[in-house]
Structure formats: C-alpha cells, structure tokens
Amino acid sequence: MKVEFELNGKEQKFDVKPGEVLLDLLRDNGCKSVKRGCETGDCGACMVLVNGRAMTSCTLFAAQVDGKEIRTVEGMEDNLTDQLKQFMLEAGAVQCGFCTPGVLISAYSLLTHNKNPSEEEIKAALDGNLCRCTGYVKQIDAIKETADSIGGSSDGKK
Amino acid sequence: MLRNVKDYHYPGSLDEALSLDNRESRSFFIAGGTALALSDSSRPVELIDVSRLGLNDLELDRENGNLKIGASTRIQRVVESGAARSVLGGFLSESLEEIGSYPIRNAGTLGGSLVRPFPWSDIIPILSVLETEVFYYHEGNEKTRELSRLYESDFRSTLNSSIIEGVSISLPEEGNTAAKFMKFSRSEFDVASLNLACRLTVEGGYISKAKLSIGARPMTGERIPALEDNLVGKKLTEELAKKSGKEAGESAELRGDEKLGQEYREQLVKKMTEEAITEIMKEVANES
Numbered sequence: 092m093k094v095e096f097e098l099n100g101k102e103q104k105f106d107v108k109p110g111e112v113l114l115d116l117l118r119d120n121g122c123k124s125v126k127r128g129c130e131t132g133d134c135g136a137c138m139v140l141v142n143g144r145a146m147t148s149c150t151l152f153a154a155q156v157d158g159k160e161i162r163t164v165e166g167m168e169d170n171l172t173d174q175l176k177q178f179m180l181e182a183g184a185v186q187c188g189f190c191t192p193g194v195l196i197s198a199y200s201l202l203t204h205n206k207n208p209s210e211e212e213i214k215a216a217l218d219g220n221l222c223r224c225t226g227y228v229k230q231i232d233a234i235k236e237t238a239d240s241i242g243g244s245s246d247g248k249k
Numbered sequence: 250m251l252r253n254v255k256d257y258h259y260p261g262s263l264d265e266a267l268s269l270d271n272r273e274s275r276s277f278f279i280a281g282g283t284a285l286a287l288s289d290s291s292r293p294v295e296l297i298d299v300s301r302l303g304l305n306d307l308e309l310d311r312e313n314g315n316l317k318i319g320a321s322t323r324i325q326r327v328v329e330s331g332a333a334r335s336v337l338g339g340f341l342s343e344s345l346e347e348i349g350s351y352p353i354r355n356a357g358t359l360g361g362s363l364v365r366p367f368p369w370s371d372i373i374p375i376l377s378v379l380e381t382e383v384f385y386y387h388e389g390n391e392k393t394r395e396l397s398r399l400y401e402s403d404f405r406s407t408l409n410s411s412i413i414e415g416v417s418i419s420l421p422e423e424g425n426t427a428a429k430f431m432k433f434s435r436s437e438f439d440v441a442s443l444n445l446a447c448r449l450t451v452e453g454g455y456i457s458k459a460k461l462s463i464g465a466r467p468m469t470g471e472r473i474p475a476l477e478d479n480l481v482g483k484k485l486t487e488e489l490a491k492k493s494g495k496e497a498g499e500s501a502e503l504r505g506d507e508k509l510g511q512e513y514r515e516q517l518v519k520k521m522t523e524e525a526i527t528e529i530m531k532e533v534a535n536e537s
Contacts, residue, residue, distance in 0.1 A: 092256075092257060108254070109254040109255060109256050109257035109295075109296065110251050110252065110253065110254025110257075110296075112286065131287055132283060132286070132287065132352070132353055132356075133438070135350070135352060138352060141355075141356075144323075144325070144355040145351060145352045145355060146352045146355050146356045147352050147353070147356070149286070150282060150283050150286035150287065150353075150356060151282055151286065151356065152254075152257070152279070152282055152285075152286065152296070154257040154296070154298065155279070155282050155298065155300070157259075197351065197352070200351075215346075215351065216351055218350040218351055218437050218438045219349075219350030219351050219352040219353065219438060
C-alpha cells in the first residue's frame with residue numbers, strides 16, 4: 092500500500108506492507124538515528140516526532156502516519172537542536188550513545204512545548220527513555236542548561 | 250507485533266468502518282495502535298483505522314455539566330487540556346498523567362483503552378469513580394451506557410459489533426467532592442501492579458456519595474459496591490479511613506500473579522484505601 096507523509100521537511104511517498112512498523116520504514120530509508128531497541132515501546136530508542144509529539148516508532152504502523160509530519164534527529168537542524176547537542180556533550184550526557192537520539196527527541200519535544208521546565212517536568216519528559224550508562228543526571232543537567240540558554244530558566248516558573 | 254496484516258483500511262464513516270469489520274476475516278479497529286502493536290500474533294488480520302472519523306473532540310459543556318471526550322483523543326491531550334484540569338481540582342488530568350510514559354500517552358487513545366480493557370488499565374478505575382457514560386455507535390444509532398456496565402458479559406457481543414465514539418463525564422460539584430488515584434508499579438512507566446481510585450462527596454462532615462474502584466487485582470478494574478454502601482452516611486474520620494482500608498483489603502476480589510502475591514495485594518489495598526480516604530478528608534476540609 093502507498094503512504095505519503097512529510098519526513099524531515101520533505102514530502103515523500105513510500106510503498107509499505109500493511110503491517111510494517113514505522114521503525115522499519117525509517118531505518119530502511121536511511122534514518123539510522125532511529126534505533127531498534129526493545130520493540131515494545133519501553134526503551135525510547137526509536138523515538139521520533141509525529142506532528143511535533145514524541146512517540147515510539149516501534150509501536151506505530153507506518154500506515155498510521157499517512158498525511159502526518161515525521162521528524163527524526165537527521166532532520167533536526169535548528170538552534171534548539173544545536174544547543175541541546177552542545178549541552179549534552181558538555182555535560183557528559185552521552186556515553187555509549189544508543190539512547191541519545193531518543194533523549195534528544197524527548198528533550199526537544201519538552202522544550203518546544205515548555206521553555207521553563209522544572210526538574211520534575213524534565214524527569215517526566217524522560218520517563219520513556221532508558222539509559223543504562225549515565226544515570227540520567229547529566230542528561231537532566233544538559234536539558235536545564237539548554238532551557239537557560241534559550242531564554243527559559245529551568246526553575247519551572249512560567 | 251501483528252506479523253500478518255493483510256490489509257489496512259481508512260474508512261470515512263462509522264458505517265463504513267462497521268461494514269469493514271463485519272467481513273469474514275479477522276479485523277481490528279486501530280486508533281493509537283499501541284495495544285495492537287504489542288499484540289503477538291501471526292494470524293492474518295485486517296486493520297481498520299478509525300482515527301479519521303472525527304472522534305477527537307474534547308469539549309467542556311458547563312451548561313449541561315459534562316466533559317465530552319472523543320474516543321480517538323490522545324491521552325496526553327486530555328492530560329494537558331484545561332477542560333480536563335477543571336474536573337475535580339485536577340483529579341482527571343493528574344491521574345491520567347500516571348499512565349505509561351509521555352510517548353505512550355502521546356500515541357494511546359482514550360477509546361483504545363476502553364475497547365481493549367487490559368487488567369492493569371489505569372483509565373478504567375479513574376473513569377469508574379467519575380460519573381462516566383460511554384457513547385457507542387451500533388446498528389446505525391448512537392447509544393450510551395454507563396462505563397461500569399460496559400464489560401458485563403451480556404453486553405460483550407454488542408460491544409464487539411459497535412464503535413466507541415467517546416465518553417461523557419458529569420462534572421461533580423466542586424468543594425465537597427474530592428477524588429484520589431493511587432498506583433503501585435515497578436517503575437514510573439511500568440503498568441500497574443495494583444491501582445485504586447476513590448471519590449467521596451461529603452456534606453456536613455458525613456459521606457453522602459462514595460465510589461471506590463480497584464484495578465490490576467490482577468483482573469480488570471472493578472468497583473467495590475459493598476464498601477461504597479458502608480461508607481455512605483458515615484462521618485469522615487481517620488478512624489473510618491483505617492476501618493475502610495481493612496474492609497477493602499478483605500472484601501476486594503484479589504489474586505496473586507507473577508508481579509505480586511495475593512497477600513501483598515491485600516496489604517496494598519488496605520493501605521492505599523486508607524491513604525486515599527485520608528487525603529480526600531484533608532482536601533475536603535481545606536475546601537470548606
């Protein structure tokens with residue numbers, strides 16, 4: 092069957108099997124930042140933005156995103172992404188790196204909707220991302236730093 | 250994962266969706282898709298995508314005193330909506346925020362959670378203690394049914410040939426009514442090993458209405474009418490909370506499974522009921 096959606100800013104058409112999951116379609120089409128992890132929606136390694144909302148691509152059928160806007164880390168080229176990447180590096184929030192694209196997606200989604208997240212809100216936003224290396228502290232620090240840098244205060248005050 | 254999906258349909262109307270479902274092959278309605286994506290089956294199936302049927306309204310109708318939520322509405326959208334935040338001092342949105350993780354709530358829909366009532370469902374106990382009616386489309390007509398009666402055995406075949414359109418939640422009077430939801434799980438985003446919702450209306454210090462629902466027992470959430478009846482007419486005190494906790498632990502139908510033993514669940518129900526009632530008592534006292 093044919094599905095059509097905007098992938099990283101470019102309208103694209105794909106031939107998919109009716110039961111094909113979005114994770115497979117994206118990886119087969121070069122989006123290798125979308126990692127194959129648990130395949131049950133638990134680890135967040137396959138996270139993408141669907142119409143600006145973070146979702147796990149392993150639990151979405153490709154046919155479900157027909158007509159929607161999908162963004163992966165490959166297509167994130169703006170100031171917020173640059174800041175997030177920089178502060179993730181500076182904070183030492185990247186170790187093995189497997190969870191990093193998913194964490195970037197969650198953080199990006201959070202900071203797009205809430206420029207002044209509290210620590211609790213940052214933790215809640217990372218609920219769906221498993222990281223076996225960092226213990227999350229450095230990732231939380233990086234998101235706080237990014238919020239400060241983009242004009243928020245990361246103290247939760249709106 | 251469903252490994253053998255033969256076809257995927259995008260019906261344009263409720264009638265078309267039902268006609269697709271009535272064909273001979275095995276078919277499933279799909280909205281958020283989280284539940285189906287996790288199904289492990291190699292049997293051939295067809296998927297009928299109901300996300301384009303316009304069932305995603307979220308409307309606060311103060312005049313008629315209810316909140317209507319369409320079946321395809323994403324759970325996170327309900328969490329973030331001002332309308333949901335206005336129900337019982339934030340009870341609805343704060344409780345729904347306990348479900349899964351942010352990406353799961355972004356994908357999962359309210360209707361999907363009702364159609365496939367997983368035993369660990371948090372939505373069922375939460376909506377059970379609110380006055381919730383379910384709207385469904387059956388044989389060309391829109392019908393309603395109380396949420397607590399949705400899973401009665403004689404209704405299952407009707408539900409199987411219907412599409413849930415949404416729910417309507419009666420807005421309780423603020424001030425003397427409060428509710429609490431509690432969940433016990435292995436991690437922040439894991440499914441519940443036990444969950445409990447309680448709502449009390451208090452007049453002059455005495456309970457006039459009570460609703461208590463327990464889920465992940467490990468069976469699907471169910472109200473405990475005997476305990477609810479016992480609470481009505483009683484003075485709301487810490488002693489009553491303690492006594493009710495004990496009673497809930499003894500009267501709720503609980504079993505053990507790989508997550509928790511039966512005795513552990515009994516102790517949890519006891520403690521969670523006591524805590525829920527105590528917290529409601531404090532909240533009602535602060536409001537009055």
